[in-house]
Every structure is written in C-alpha cells, then in structure tokens.
Amino acid sequence: MSDNEDNVSIASVDDNDSINEEEEEEDSVLESINIEDDVDAEDLDYEEVDLEALEEQVQTKKGNPQNSNVHHTDEEDIDNLSVDSTSSDISSDEDDDDEDDEYVKRFEKLDKQMKEEHVINYHPTSLQENYQEISTLSLVVRNDKGEIIDPLHKTIPIMTKYEKARMLGQRAKQINNGASIFVQPKQETFDGYLIALQELEEKKMPFIIRRPLPNGHSEYWKATDLEYLHEIAY
Incomplete structure (x- = not known):
C-alpha cells in the first residue's frame, strides 16, 4: 500500500x-x-x-504663405542682383568710354602741341600772320640822312634777283588774270609781264617781301623800299 x-x-x-x-x-x-x-x-x-x-x-x-513669400523674396533678390549686375556693367562701360574720351582728348591735345612745336621749330615760314601785323612790321624807320635805324630791318635794303623773279612772275600772273594795274602802260600791247616790269621800275609794285632769318624770325620789306641795282630790260 x-x-x-x-x-x-x-x-x-x-x-x-x-x-x-x-x-x-x-x-x-x-x-x-x-x-x-x-x-x-x-x-x-x-x-x-x-x-x-x-x-x-x-x-x-x-x-x-510665408514660404511663398520666401520664394518671392528669393526671386526678387535674384532680380535685384541681375539689375545690380547690369547697372554695374553699364556703369563700367560708361567709365571705360569716359576714360577713352579723355585719352583721345589728351592725345589730340598732345598731337596738336607736337605739330605746333614742330612747325615752329622746323618750318617757321609756313606760319602766316595777319595783314595788319605784316603792314606794321614792314614799316621802315630812317633818320634824316635816309639811313635805316629800324631794329626790325637789319638785312641789306637791296632786292635780289631771286626776289625780282618771284615778284615779276606773280605780278604778271595777277595782271593777266584781270587784276588792276598801278601804272599807265607804255606799250601798245598789254602784256602782264611788261606791265609788272614797269611797276617795278616806277616803284609801284604792291608786294611785301618776307625774308626769313636764321633765328626763326622774319623781316618784312615793301618792294618800294628796296633798291634794284640791275638794269630792267623790256
């Protein structure tokens, strides 16, 4: 159990x-x-x-709508940046144009000065003065004896053959082209060269002779104030 x-x-x-x-x-x-x-x-x-x-x-x-505003503001910022960039480009282009204009003006001024200096130094005879100055400079001052005492006329008061040839040729051309004459012609044939010779003989030729000097200045002589020593052949 x-x-x-x-x-x-x-x-x-x-x-x-x-x-x-x-x-x-x-x-x-x-x-x-x-x-x-x-x-x-x-x-x-x-x-x-x-x-x-x-x-x-x-x-x-x-x-x-904050995010949308953010997107709009971003787009506006991009537009502003693009406008600023374009305006800056335009301003830079304008500045470049102004600089180019200034450079051109300075170059033109310098070029003009160089040309003037070159002409004055090497080609003084090409510079022309007005008629009043030339007529004043051509006045010859003499003393009681007829001697020249003018400081502006130091060269000899005698006409050279080159000056004679130049004046006769220029005056004959003027007369043949119809210019008025200052003498009564002696010859029956009106020849411009013969009339110019007669004006030279009678000291009525309306010319002023310019004589360049080595120092760059010039003397101005009236044809009537110069003596011609050679015979005048008609």
Whole structure:
C-alpha cells in the first residue's frame, strides 16, 4: 500500500509540476503577447504622431504663405542682383568710354602741341600772320640822312634777283588774270609781264617781301623800299 501511495504522490507531484509548468508557459506567452501588444501600440502611437505632425505642417504651409513669400523674396533678390549686375556693367562701360574720351582728348591735345612745336621749330615760314601785323612790321624807320635805324630791318635794303623773279612772275600772273594795274602802260600791247616790269621800275609794285632769318624770325620789306641795282630790260 505504501508503494502505491508513493507512486500516487509522485504522480500527483508530477502532474502538479506539469500543470505549474503549463501555467508558467501560458503566463510567459501572455506576457510576451502583452509586450508585443505594447510595442505595437507604441509603434502605432509613434506613427500616428508622425502623421499628425505632417498634417500640422501641411496645414501651416497652406494657412501661412510665408514660404511663398520666401520664394518671392528669393526671386526678387535674384532680380535685384541681375539689375545690380547690369547697372554695374553699364556703369563700367560708361567709365571705360569716359576714360577713352579723355585719352583721345589728351592725345589730340598732345598731337596738336607736337605739330605746333614742330612747325615752329622746323618750318617757321609756313606760319602766316595777319595783314595788319605784316603792314606794321614792314614799316621802315630812317633818320634824316635816309639811313635805316629800324631794329626790325637789319638785312641789306637791296632786292635780289631771286626776289625780282618771284615778284615779276606773280605780278604778271595777277595782271593777266584781270587784276588792276598801278601804272599807265607804255606799250601798245598789254602784256602782264611788261606791265609788272614797269611797276617795278616806277616803284609801284604792291608786294611785301618776307625774308626769313636764321633765328626763326622774319623781316618784312615793301618792294618800294628796296633798291634794284640791275638794269630792267623790256
């Protein structure tokens, strides 16, 4: 009987242990299920929070046109930058044009000065003065004896053959072209050269001779103030 009781007790103990183990397994399964449910709930809550945040952001974007203003301001800034760049380019081009104009003006001024200096230094005879100055400079001052005491007339008061040839040729051309004469012609044939010779003989030739000097200045002599030593042949 004792052995049977022991077997029954052992069997009951084993049954109790198995029952306890099954209960523990059920409890662990329930706990794991609860944990998974909690995790899933948390995930769902987290996802719901994200969706709500996104919805709020979309609503704020729709309700507040700040971003559009930002885009507009960005476009305006770009336009302003483009306008500023174009204006700066235009101003730089204008500055370049002004500098070029100034350079051209300075170059023209320098070129003009160089030409004037070159003409004065190397070609003084090409410079012409007005008639009043020439007529004043051609006046010869003499003393009581007829001697020239004028500081502006230092050369000899004698007409050279070159001056004679130049005056006769120029005067004959003028007369042949219809210029008025200052003498009564002696010859029956009106020849311009013969009339010019007669004007030279009678000291009525309306010419002023210019004599260049080595220092760059010139003397002005009236043809009537110069003596001609050679014979005048008609």
